[in-house]
Amino acid sequence: MDGKERVQSAAAFKSYMLKNSTKSNLNLYDHLTRLLMKLMDEQPHNAVDVIEDMSSDVKRGLLEEMQSTLQDLPETTADAELAEQQRLLFTRPKDVDHEEELVETPLPNVSELSFYLEQAGVGLGRDEMQRIFLALKQLVESQPLLHCRLWGKILGTENSYIVAEAVVEGDDHSVNEPAEEEEREVDTQENEIDQLPQSTYKPPSVVPKEATGTGANKFVYYVCNEPGLPWVKLPSVSPAQVTAARQIRKFFTGKLDTPIVSPQGFYQVLEEEGDEEDEVSQSNYEPNPDFEGIPAAEMAESLSNWVHHVQHILLQGRCTWVNLAVKPGDESNEEGEADEKEEEPDEPEPEVGPPMFTPISQDAEMFNTPPWSLSLSSTLTSQHAVAVLRSNLWPGAYAYACGKKFDNIYIGWGLKYTGGGYTPPVLPLPQKEYPSVPEITEALDPSLEEEQALKEALEEQQAVREEMEATDEEEEEEDD
Amino acid sequence: MDSNSLYYSLELVAGSGHILTPEQRTALESSLVLLKKNYKFSRVLFWGKILGINGVYFIAQGRGEDEMKDKKNLYSLNCMDWFLLPPASDSMIEEVSKATKGRFMGDPSFVYEHQEIHRQGEGNEPVNEKAVITVTEEKRLAVAVHQIDAEVSVVPRGAFIKSPRGLVQLNRSFGGLSEAEARKLDNFLHLRQSKNMKKKSILDMGDWNPAMDYLDALSDDIPKGSWSLQFEFARKVCVLRSLLWLGLTFYHVPMTPQHGYIYIGDGTKNLDLPFML
Incomplete structure (x- = not known):
């Protein structure tokens, strides 16, 4: 083969490579050129192993260029949305009055x-x-609140609630609530998954709702799902709801608009707590300013309990440096600690429940579990440690006390500890069927023959009776 | 959660309401390093807390070469001194489930007693035989940790790979699930010996990767809805909470390899779950 032929066959092969594909309108020559250029640019390791991938990359790259007129729509993600809403939280008010x-x-x-x-x-x-x-x-800026507190968080299956507790200025704002309450009650009835049969001793009349600012409705509660989202005010709680909510054992969904009983029933975990320095002698008790609305009389009444309680803790050998006196506040008293079944919750007279400052040591044991666990936050530096109280009855309820500072919080599922497994209440017995008496018992319809036979029999009777009557009349006539 | 990223991880699961005090955290940071060295673990996880009435158990888990099989659980009452928990055997699980009830006491030597009456003999004179089962709380703790791990330990898909030798190991090239993937329970798997794999249809298995899909997905759990999936922390972190074992929180930051789980709770299973959904 001489040089000329060789050149010719090479040219033939080149022209073969330059032939465009009928499908993609590409040709191998250009493709290999691009591929080798890409290879020279990128110089990947083990080029021979990845050459197939690079080849398909090159092909794909050509396609993408053709599609470049289509652009991705920027997606608004959930976190961007929330960030937009939370941006408002970080805006600084423009004219700050120092006064x-x-x-x-x-x-x-x-x-x-x-x-x-x-x-x-x-x-x-x-x-x-x-x-x-x-x-x-x-x-606080948007609502006229006298006092506000972070109550805690209730975890739900899809979202969580952050709950704030507040005292609203002016107590007569509940004018528009009765209608709402009615609705709520209907909801309660409908959505109870496990309502117990109504107990017989209970008076049928609905226990009147406590006025806003007292008892169970002493505080107004606001909830929101995420900080930055609008706060929603919870309707005030009625006793029926409290009793109903006690029977419910279901997760919060985290959606306020799902028809489910509002979580106030769980607010009975609320407890107030006060503490005094150990050094302070028992004579100079002073109501802590944070104790709102506690009459002085009750305060005095509580003195013996308080002392008793202090001693109790000392006997336990803990908290020798601080006297911790944690008392279920009026919420839990009036709504009962739920183990006091016979106590009608939300009785209008607050005297019914245990007195205001019953020490927690008197809380009843349930399911062989003491209701509270007490501990120190630190064992190494106990001089400056914080006393921590954990509720075993309501997992997630905590209280702390350090010096004169104290607070409590609830973060949990909003479920009470119930000892053993939950047994759904037995369904009510089915109603009795109608009594089986002949009037409503089914019978076969009589056939035509039977009907005719009956008719003939009746006619015969009729004829006999008429004959009888006729003879009677004749006899009577004869008598006359 | 890995003990190396304890601070960061704890912050992300704090939405469940439990954190560690600075003292506990710093104590753990030093003691877990020693633990890893003394027991020759390849990595150490802070597993969680079990809240007893009079005390709190801190649980750590050491992992060896195989992440699924070489596990050792340890407990501590003060975050510094660690004691090895016995491995949970089937007979032990049975004993514990019979004898124990209620909360943990917080004392590892506490003894639960349970009397069992066996009836033997027939006819008019049945002979009652009393058998007393005694279980220490340490055993109960071991069983509880084992059960929680077996039922609700979660990993994102692809975070652990099965090597050709059959070892389950951390996938170093795991880049995290995308945000869309993190919204689906299919992409979260149980880190345990698979139980449901054989029941899957061929169609489902078509696009599976044998190195990754050797675990059960959370979406197959019974009852449906025993997980709560949320985005927290300014909706950037995917947080899974088990409703079966209240207190188990798992986090995963999408598009990063960070993930982990922690259990802080009373160590009892939520038996009421079917009624609560």
Whole structure:
């Protein structure tokens, strides 16, 4: 083969390679050129192993260029949405009055709370707490509140509730509530998955709802799903709801609009707590300023309990440095600790429940479990430790006390500890069927023959009777 | 959760309401390092807390070469001194489930007693034989940890791979699930010996990767809805909570390899779950 032929066959082969594909309108020559250029540009390791991938990459690259007129629509993600809403929390008010800052604000000091809770091993994380702090600020600014407190968080299956507790200025704002309450009650009845049969001793009349500002409705509750989202005010609770809510054992869904009983029934975990320095002698008890609305009389009444309680803790050998007196507040008293079944909840007279300052040591044991666990936050530096109280009855309820500072919080599923497994209440017996008496017993329809036979029999009887009557008349005539 | 990223991880699961005090955290950070060295673990996880009435158990888990089989659980009452928990055998699980009830006491030497009456003999004179089962709380703890691990330990799909030798190991090239993937329970798997694999249809298995899909998915759990999937922390972190074992929280930051789970609870199973959904 001479040179000329060789050149010719090479040219033939080149022209073969330059032939465009009928499908993709590409040709191998250009493709290999591009591929080798890509190879030279990128110089990958083990080029021989990845050459197939690179080849398909090159082909794909050509396609993409043709599709470049189509552009991706930027997707709005959930976190971007939330960030947009939370941006408002971080805006600084433009004209800050310095005088206003000096006025006592209802805004709680969440940072302090967060710090102590962290000592106690409870909390939502520092960032989350800060967001909640800002959200509470927003709430306080938008609503006329006298006092506000972070109550806690209730976990739901799809979302969680952050709950704030507040005292609203002016107590007569519940004018529009009765209708709402009615609706709610209907809801309650409908959605109870496991309502027990009504107990017989209970009076049929609905226990009147306590006025806002007293008893179970002493506080107004606001909830939101995420800090930054709008706060929703919960309707005030009626006794029927409390009893109903007690019987419910179901997860919160985290959607407020799902028809489910509002979580106030769970607020009975609320407890108030006060503490005094150990050094303070028992004579100079002073109501802690944070104890709102507690009459002085009851305070005096509680003195013996208080002392007793202090001793009790000392006997336990803990908290020798601080006298911790934690008392179920009026919420839990009136709604009962739920083990006091015979006690009608939300009785209008607060005297019915145990007195205000019953020490927790008198709380009843349930299911062989003491209702509270007490511990110190630190064993190494116990001089500055915080006393922590954990509720065993309501897993998730915590209280801490350090010096004169104290608070409590609930973070959990909103479920009470119920000892053994839950047994759904037995269904009511089916109603009795109708009594089987001949009037309503089914019988076969008579056949035509039977009917005719009956008719003939009746006619015969009739004829006989007429004959009889005729003879009677004749006899009578004869008598006359 | 891995003891190396304890601070960061704890912050992400704090939405369930439990955190560690700074003292506990710092104590763990030093003691778990020693633990890893002394027991020759390849990595150490802080597993969680079990809240007893009078005390709290801190649980750590050491993992060896195989992440699924070489597991050892340890407990501590003060975050510093660790004691090995016995491995849970079937007979032990049975004993514990019979004898124990209620909360943990917080004392590992506490003894639960359970009397069992066997009826023997027939006719008019049945002979009652009393058998007393005694279980220490340490055993109960071992069983509880074992059960929680077996029922609700979660990993994102692809985070652990099965090597050709059959070892389950961390996947170093795991880049995290995408946000869309993290919204589906299919992409979260149980880190345990698979139980449901054989029941799957061929169609489902068509696009499976044998190195990754050797575990059961959470979406097949019974009852449906025993997991709560949420996005927390400004909706950036995918958080899974088990409703079967209240207190188990799993987190995964989408598009990053960070994931982990922690159990902080009273160590009892939520038997009421079917009624609560």
